[in-house]
Amino acid sequence: METKKLVCVNCPKGCNITVTLELGKIVDIQGYTCDKGKKYAAQETICPMRVLTSTVKVENASLRVLPVITEAEIPLNLCDQAMEQIRRLNVKAPITVNDIIVKDFLGTGVNLIASRSVKASKIES
Amino acid sequence: MKHYQAVVIGAGCAGLGAAIALKEKGIQDVVILEKDDESGGILNQCIHNGFGLTTFKEQLSGPAFAERFEDQAEILGVELKTGTMVTKLNPDKTVEYVNPQEGYVTISANAIILAVGCYERSRGAVEIPGERPAGIYTAGQAQRYLNIDGYMVGKRVFILGSGDIGLIMARRMTLEGAKVLGVAELMPYSNGLPRNMKQCLEDFNIPLYLSHTVTRVYGHDRLNKVEIAEVGADQKPIANTEKTFDVDTLLLSVGLIPENHLGDDAGIVMDPHTRGPIVDEDYMTSIEGVFAAGNGLNVHDLADFAAHQGGKAGERAAWYIQNGKRKETTVHTVAGENVGYVVPGILHTAALPPVIEFYFRVRKPLHASTIVIRSGERVIRTIEKDHMIPSEMENVILTGKQLDGLSEDLVIEVKEE
Numbered sequence: 001m002e003t004k005k006l007v008c009v010n011c012p013k014g015c016n017i018t019v020t021l022e023l024g025k026i027v028d029i030q031g032y033t034c035d036k037g038k039k040y041a042a043q044e045t046i047c048p049m050r051v052l053t054s055t056v057k058v059e060n061a062s063l064r065v066l067p068v069i070t071e072a073e074i075p076l077n078l079c080d081q082a083m084e085q086i087r088r089l090n091v092k093a094p095i096t097v098n099d100i101i102v103k104d105f106l107g108t109g110v111n112l113i114a115s116r117s118v119k120a121s122k123i124e125s
Numbered sequence: 126m127k128h129y130q131a132v133v134i135g136a137g138c139a140g141l142g143a144a145i146a147l148k149e150k151g152i153q154d155v156v157i158l159e160k161d162d163e164s165g166g167i168l169n170q171c172i173h174n175g176f177g178l179t180t181f182k183e184q185l186s187g188p189a190f191a192e193r194f195e196d197q198a199e200i201l202g203v204e205l206k207t208g209t210m211v212t213k214l215n216p217d218k219t220v221e222y223v224n225p226q227e228g229y230v231t232i233s234a235n236a237i238i239l240a241v242g243c244y245e246r247s248r249g250a251v252e253i254p255g256e257r258p259a260g261i262y263t264a265g266q267a268q269r270y271l272n273i274d275g276y277m278v279g280k281r282v283f284i285l286g287s288g289d290i291g292l293i294m295a296r297r298m299t300l301e302g303a304k305v306l307g308v309a310e311l312m313p314y315s316n317g318l319p320r321n322m323k324q325c326l327e328d329f330n331i332p333l334y335l336s337h338t339v340t341r342v343y344g345h346d347r348l349n350k351v352e353i354a355e356v357g358a359d360q361k362p363i364a365n366t367e368k369t370f371d372v373d374t375l376l377l378s379v380g381l382i383p384e385n386h387l388g389d390d391a392g393i394v395m396d397p398h399t400r401g402p403i404v405d406e407d408y409m410t411s412i413e414g415v416f417a418a419g420n421g422l423n424v425h426d427l428a429d430f431a432a433h434q435g436g437k438a439g440e441r442a443a444w445y446i447q448n449g450k451r452k453e454t455t456v457h458t459v460a461g462e463n464v465g466y467v468v469p470g471i472l473h474t475a476a477l478p479p480v481i482e483f484y485f486r487v488r489k490p491l492h493a494s495t496i497v498i499r500s501g502e503r504v505i506r507t508i509e510k511d512h513m514i515p516s517e518m519e520n521v522i523l524t525g526k527q528l529d530g531l532s533e534d535l536v537i538e539v540k541e542e
Contacts, residue, residue, distance in 0.1 A: 009320040013512050050324060051174045053186055054300060055272055062162075064275040067172035069186045076328060083300050097192050115172060116188035 001027075004045050008037040017041040049073035053115065054086045056101065060120050061093035067115040068101050074108045082106055094120040130446055132220050132234040133157040134211050134387065137166020138428045139419020139435030140240030141194035141203075146439025147238075148201035152446055156204040156232075158211050158222050164198075165191035166242060167265070168428060170272045173293050175320075179429040190428060214239075214391040218414050236414050236442040239388055239402070240435055241421035243381040245290075253285075255341045260348030264290040264378040268297070277301055279374025283351050284308040285339045287315045287322075289426075289516075291378025296325035305329070306370045309337040309353045311360060314490055316516045318426070338362065342375060351375055381424045388417070398466035399423040405455070405471040406481045406525075407445065408438035416442045423468045423484055426518050437482065444478075452476045456500070456531050461538025463487050463494075465515070472535060477525030484520055485537055487513045493542045496521065501533035513539065 001022055008015040013033070019041050020028040026045060032038045043049060051073050055065035068089075074082065082105065091101060095118045102112040131147045133140045136159035147155045163169065168176070171187030178184060181193065198205070206224060213221040219233045245263035262270075262278055268290060270276045282303050284291045287310040295305045308326065313336045315322050326333055336355055340362050343350035355366035383401035385393075394411035396403045401422040402410040409416050418438035419431040452473035460467045468484045483498075496508040498521065505527055513519060521537070528535065 007319065007323065009323045014319045048328070050328070051184070052300075053172045053174055055172065055275065057275070063273065065272070067186060067188050067272060069172070069174055069189075079300065083302075097189050115186035116169075116192055 006041060006044055008032065008040055010034075010036045010040055019045045021045065048076040050076045050079065052079055052082055054083065056086055056089040056091055058095065058118060059090065059092045060122060061095075061118045062121050063093075063118055066091055066093075066095060066101075066118055068112050069115040070105060070108075071111045071113050074105065074110050078106055078108065086112070093118045126219070127230075127232045129154045129156050129232060129234045131155045131236045131238065131442060132232065133238045133240055133439075134214070134220070135159065135166065135240035135242055135419070135421065136161075136164035136205060136207070137240060137242050137419065138168055138191065138194060138432035139242070139421070139438075140166070140238070141191070141198050142432040142435030143238045143240055143416075143418055143439035143442070144203040145194065145197050145201060146436040147443050148198075148203055150440055150443030150447075152443050154204070156206060157198075158209045158220070159205065159207045160210045162208050164195050164205055164207060170265070170269045171293075171428070172272045173297070176428050179427070180432060187428065194432065211387060214387040214415070216391055216412050218412075234414075235446045236416060238408075238435075238438055238442055239385075239410070239415065239417040239421050240419045240438075241384045241387060243420040243424055244384045246377070246380040246382060248377060253339050253342055255343060256345055258342065258344035258346060258348045260344065260373050261342065261375045261377070264288070264294045264376045267374075267376055268294055271297060271301065277303060279303060279372070281306060281370075281372040282374040282376060283339070283353075283370050283372045284376045284378060286310065286378035286380070287317045287333065288378035288380065289317045289321050291376055292317045292321040292325040294376055294378070295331050296329060299329045299331070303374075305331050306372055307332045307334055307353075309334045309339055311336070311338045311356060314514070318516065339375065340367065348373055348375055381420065383421045383424065385421065388415075391415070393417075396466065396468075396470055398460065399468060401468075403470035404468065405473055406469050406477055407441035407473075408434075408469070409441070409445065413450070414445065416445075423466065423518075426516065430518065430520070434482075434484075441478065457534045458483070459534050459536045460485065461497075461536040463489065463491060463539040463541070464537055467537050472528060472531065474528060474531045477528055479525050480522060481525060481528065482520060482522050483537065484518055486515055486518050487539055488515060490514045491539060491541055495540045495542065497538050497540055498523070498535065499538075500528075500531045500535050503533075505535075510539075 058066040168187035168191035176190035209224040354362040454475035
């Protein structure tokens, strides 16, 4: 039997939650005061998920970098690998907010998308 | 001199929110003056997510959140002048600005809304002894370099202050390959949101030193070392508790202060606690027809709240443009026990709008306690709370009817149980 303690981040109350595991499976969750907290504690124990935001190089724009965001949460342990790929990306303006930059990012089923629009500095013929 | 019905200074979320509300309430000519080359304000550099939950019921990045407001303002026909620096605000409701297209221009307005945002406390403001090497930045400055200009400001980083921007930069610089050696916080509790403590520090094993401060910086040309020490209850460093870290960068996340040189020069009366203008229930400052909202009025935790407040100020400014003049009979609001400040600072009790929002912060973390709102001995409202912290602003809504005809100052206080 193994226990994990965590503080819920859903609201300022910050409930202290204890998750009990047996052979890697959750058998008990104590200390939460709402459903959100229970779900969070379970997910956080099995596989913490995060929204990743960063920037990629952008050409043909007045900006040097384009902010990007994963459309939904991806596993926290993929963040290093994700950053490595993001560093190699190069996009070209014009870009519209929510444009897909990488489809099915790292096989997560989640797209990496543009988090703003960027006008082209020159219109190509 | 060109005349506008409404001039908004600043195109961040509060300014955009105000301009949109003015248009929606039927004000025809609304112009926003913005010093940066584009609208959006600080949101443009806040590429992390978490924006928009209260406004749009979804989580957006800062730039995407700003774009929603920009699109709406454009559709409504708000005029936007970017690259335009306001140099002077005059009590006769004229505004002087300069930009490359028009040169030096003076315009007049029926109503002016200050949505000027805030600035970061800097190294000088926290008085760190030592040399003056390169490598010391405010967290927001480093954020701008990294997220807009695409530069990393350093490789080995220490952060002073556990404010949210500092925490977010700890994560951001770590993801970009820097080593963040620690965060020192003067107070015995964190000043950041719990979510950021977890996802920006714990996720990356970055230590947080509570009740610590930076006591010295070393390095002649470039920072090469910082020294931190534990502080006592008096917030003074304790001898022989020093630790040093070999770093090339120190980020300061030590607080935000409303940016008010325009208001100061115009003679607007400021609140020493918020450092922003004292406003009434209509967000009007001590100069009739001049309003304030957003982080330039009081520093908010979330951009959603600053945008919301901008919208409210816009609505009230529209009401003023259409109806007219300053109201009479006033009481003040007072920050009572455990309360740091209250916005608005003045109430015109003879003619209150249907709904008034009060913003305040507690002075220290509080568990089970009661917010008491009273005028003299008359208790207007009490609210039970499980938990309150200084880094989360409290927002209480009262109706104009509840406050109708008050003759004594309105006190907001928090009683611990």
